[in-house]
Amino acid sequence: MDTNQISDSLQLRLEMDLKKLLAVNDQVRAVLLATTDGFEVAYCGDLGSSTPSNISAMTSSMLSLAIAMVNETGLSSCLNLMVEGGQGRAIIMSVPSKNKPMLLTVLTREQVSLGQLLLDAKITVKQLSDKLENC
Amino acid sequence: MAQEYKLIFTGSMGAGKTTAIAAISEIAPIKTEVANTDRQAHSKEQTTVAMDYGEVQLENGDRLRLYGTPGQERFRFMWDILQQGALGVIILVDNTQSEPIATMKHYVHSFKKLVSCDRAVVGVGRMDENPHPSLEDFSQALEEEGLDVPVFAVDIRKGDDVLLMLDVLMNRIEVWEMLNQLEAQA
Ligand SMILES: Nc1nc2c(ncn2[C@@H]2O[C@H](COP(=O)(O)OP(=O)(O)OP(=O)(O)O)[C@@H](O)[C@H]2O)c(=O)[nH]1
Numbered sequence A: 001m002d003t004n005q006i007s008d009s010l011q012l013r014l015e016m017d018l019k020k021l022l023a024v025n026d027q028v029r030a031v032l033l034a035t036t037d038g039f040e041v042a043y044c045g046d047l048g049s050s051t052p053s054n055i056s057a058m059t060s061s062m063l064s065l066a067i068a069m070v071n072e073t074g075l076s077s078c079l080n081l082m083v084e085g086g087q088g089r090a091i092i093m094s095v096p097s098k099n100k101p102m103l104l105t106v107l108t109r110e111q112v113s114l115g116q117l118l119l120d121a122k123i124t125v126k127q128l129s130d131k132l133e134n135c
Numbered sequence B: 001m002a003q004e005y006k007l008i009f010t011g012s013m014g015a016g017k018t019t020a021i022a023a024i025s026e027i028a029p030i031k032t033e034v035a036n037t038d039r040q041a042h043s044k045e046q047t048t049v050a051m052d053y054g055e056v057q058l059e060n061g062d063r064l065r066l067y068g069t070p071g072q073e074r075f076r077f078m079w080d081i082l083q084q085g086a087l088g089v090i091i092l093v094d095n096t097q098s099e100p101i102a103t104m105k106h107y108v109h110s111f112k113k114l115v116s117c118d119r120a121v122v123g124v125g126r127m128d129e130n131p132h133p134s135l136e137d138f139s140q141a142l143e144e145e146g147l148d149v150p151v152f153a154v155d156i157r158k159g160d161d162v163l164l165m166l167d168v169l170m171n172r173i174e175v176w177e178m179l180n181q182l183e184a185q186a
C-alpha cells in the first residue's frame, strides 16, 4: 500500500488497539490488521513461523471468498470468518470504514472461550473502525 | 463424450484476467475484487484478491471451467492452489506496462508445469497503444527458453479474442492427450 495513506500517528494508535486486545484476553496469541486488499498495516503477538505479509494476503483472499459465498447463497453480508485448527483458531473480521476498510485477524491459543473472545474482538473492531473513519 | 476442463487465466495486475473471464462466461462470473490501495502499482479501482470463476460451453459440448488468479505477487499462494488439476493456462500481458517480456517470463516460470507440456497460450493486450515489443519478440523469448507457446495480440474485452485463444489452447491439449493415449497403447 501507499504508506502515505496512513500517517505514522494513526498507525501507532491502531497498533495500540491491537496491543490492548492482546493484553486483555490471554487466549489471544496474535492480532493483525491488514487492508482489505491484503497489505499489512500493524500486528502484535506471535505469528508462529508465518510472516505478517503472508497472513495479510491470505486473510484478504479468505474473507473475499467467504463474501462471494455469502452473496451466492443469499446470506446477506459477511462480516466474520472463523477457521478452527487443531492448535487454535483464526478469526477474520471486517473493520468497516468508508475510506479505509480493513481486516482484523485474531489468532487464538488452543483453549478459548469463544463468547468472551468475540466480545473483546468486536470492541477492538469498533475502536479501529472509529479511528479509520475519522482520519 | 463431453468433458470438463479447468483452465487458468493468469498475468500481471491489470492485464485483464477478470475482464477476460467476464467477457466470455455464460454464468454470472464469481469475482473476489476489493478496493485497490496500491495505486502506484496500478491506477484501477479494484483488484482481485482470491480468484475469478466463470464457465463456457464449447460447440462440442465440452465445458470449460475458467479460473482467474490474482495478479499481485503477494497472492502467489493462490497461484499454486488454483493450478492444481488445471489442464491449461492463458497468460495475459499488458504491452503498455514496463518490461512486458520479463513479466511474461515470470508467469511462464510460475506455471511451468503447464507451460512445459504445451498447455499454454500467451495473449498480449494493448499492442495498438504500444506495438513494442512485437509478437515476434515475445515468441523469440519463449523459443530461447525452449518453449513452444503460441502468442496472440488480443483485446481481452472482446469475447471473440478470448475465445480464439481458448480454441487454440484446447486444440493443443487435445493433441497432447491423443499422443499420450497412443503412447500408452504402444
Ligand atoms: N483501453 C483499453 N483497456 C483495456 C484493454 N484491455 C484491457 N483493458 C482494461 O484493463 C483493465 C483490466 O483490469 P482487470 O480485468 O481488473 O485486470 P486483472 O488482470 O484482473 O487485474 P488484477 O485482478 O488486479 O490482477 C480493465 O479496466 C479493462 O477494461 C485494451 O486493449 N484497451
Ligand SMILES: [Mg+2]
Binding pocket: B017, B018, B019, B047, B048, B052, B068, B069, B070, B071
Ligand atoms: Mg482481477
